[in-house]
Amino acid sequence: MITDENIRIIFGLKIRMLRQQKSMSLAELSKNTDISVSYLNEIEKGKKYPKTNKIASLAKALGTSYDWLVSLKLEKKLRPLAQILESNILKELPLEVFGIEPRDLIELVLDAPDKLNAFIKTLLEISRNYDLTVENFYSSVLRSYLELKENYFEELEEAAEKFKAEFLPDTPLTIESLSDFLAKNFNYEIDYEKITEFQSLNEIRSVLRVEADKKILYINPKLSEPQILFILSREAGYNYLGLSPRSYAYSWVKVDNFDELLNNYKATYFADAMLIPRKKLIIDLEEFFALTEWKPDAFVHLMEKYHQSPQMFYARLVSILPRFFGINKLFFLRLYNTPHTNHFKLTKEIHLAGLHNPHGTDLNEHYCRRWVSLTVFKELEELQVQKAYKRPVCDAQISKYIDSDNQYFCISIARPLHPTQNTNCSLTIGIAINEEFKKKVKFWNDKAIDAKEVNETCERCSAFDCKERAAVPSKYEEERANANMQRDIDLLLQKED
Incomplete structure (x- = not known):
């Protein structure tokens, strides 16, 4: 949809493009048109739209026609931008959340139109290939915004x-x-x-x-x-x-x-x-972290104390831990699973202080079956089969990432999703095991806690002998082959002594 603002932007683009093609400064254009430099600057930025007599003066000074200047047509290299303006995407993008004005993007286009338009085309192509919707985009922007704010307001x-x-x-x-x-x-x-x-x-x-x-x-x-x-x-x-x-x-x-x-x-x-008031939760967490042994029942009891959903309790953990405990290197995951299947869907994630392992960027790949986020589903399913389920299943794991120094203390719970039928849900908070975490959490090295070597997905994992593997390491082998190829190219290009 073409708005008045978009009309001003397109007009400004044409003026600046023609002026630059003629290597003409704003001062020179001002002299030739009797329009002030400040007003010309406002026109080029899409803030002002001149009157008819001024448009005629601009057309004459820039060697073009009045009709072309006022039309909405752009040159070929700027057509991707025209498509964006026509699609109204600048109105849909939540640029203001990050302190960006739509005109800031226009400035980028003006400074490097070829490169930026290629970038825009690439983004559009990626979105089509991965079936990304506007809702996906909005959710990603919101997640990035929350991570910038450490999920605390x-x-x-x-x-x-x-x-x-x-x-x-x-x-x-x-x-x-x-x-x-x-x-x-x-x-x-x-x-x-x-x-x-x-x-x-x-x-x-x-x-x-x-x-x-x-x-x-x-x-x-x-x-x-x-x-x-x-x-x-x-x-x-x-x-x-x-x-x-x-x-x-x-x-x-x-x-x-x-x-x-x-x-x-x-x-x-x-x-x-x-x-779940913050003051009460802070006191309860201090008492819980003072325990010298990991007790899953104590965690579930703390969660149930507030008589709210596990989802809400985990959300409060992600908000409170960074601000009041200095524990900000953490992630949160929510996964869904249909009972009696090996289909797992990551439906929500938050990463504070960087993108942590694991994360949901691996489309159509198999999440590591050693994750505690997945193993709790098995425990829950066994209880459901026996009709013995009464409260959320809870487990902890020290996750040591293969081919990485990253280690996380993960606490997962699993329970049936209500009122959705035939769906189980697991929630996981993973905290980087660093000095700050060790100071605050006394049970971090409890020997009873299962320590596992894990990875992102089976396709990217180098543990060839993994008994839990659900897919061949295709991505890992591809990356290794490319690395070997690059190594040999570098050797070939080295100068002989």
Whole structure:
């Protein structure tokens, strides 16, 4: 879609391109057109669009026609940029999150159009080859933003505490108290029945309908009490923080823009901070880390103490550990598995202080079967077969990465995904074993903890004799062959003494 801003940008591109082709300075063009240098600069940056008489003067000075200047056609080497402008992608990209203006990208195009357009074409080709969607892109940008902020937002922590003190100071956070708050303050009605009339919404957790005089929140009655409490807390966050635009379905079906995704995260963070307060969690973690032995039951007990979902508890760990314990070299993974299959899907990841092993860049490859993130699925499945499952399965592992010095202390839990059917979920937090971690966590070297040599994927692993291998090391062999080839080329090119 061509907007007024895009028209200004295209016009400015043409002026600057023609001026540079004629090796003409802004001062010279100003002299020939009687247009000030500052105004010409604004035109070239796409900030201003001149009047008809000034366009005619520019066309004459630059040796082109008035009609070509005002048309939306660009020369061949700038056509990829025109495609971007027409697709409205500059509006969709969340550039402002990183302090970038759309015009900053235009400046890059102007400075090196051939190279940047080749780069743009490459990105578009990669996105097609890997079937990347706008939602994938938005999620990646959000993940990068959270990693820059170490997944901690003081303003949202304070907002959650202020909300509790202001509206529910002496009242526990319950389904009843939050439902009453939403009804009295924001005209909410809570409906647990209507959503069941739509078969396709069996796994949707909630849908919000906004009418002129009220809001109706349809909640899936299959949800557990903690899940319903979280949804109500999230709605409180949306309204208390005044977040807009927003998603109306949870978990959402589609994302219309980045602001919607970011606001969803803020409302979720607000709910997490309210339901698992940082002050209490810090005290509990200090006591847990003071244990001299790794006790999985103690970890599960700590998680269950807050009566919230494991997902929320892990999210709070990733927020609290860097800020209050100095443990910032960590990663979080969430994987899904269909019982009785070897299909594992990485559905969420966060990496703080760098990209850690493992990470989800390996499309269509087999994740290392030694990961504790995967082995806990087997333990869970055995309990499910025996109908003995009662609480999340928990295990720890010291993961030593093959052909690397990287070592991580990993804690994983696995449980059935609810209300989604026939899907199990594992959550893992992996912390780099460094001096800071050793100081804070007394049980880090407990001999009872299983230490495993692991890798990213089977395809990239040099452990040829691995009994758990699920695929041949094709990528590793390819990389080794290329390295040998480069070594021999270097030897061949060396000068003889």
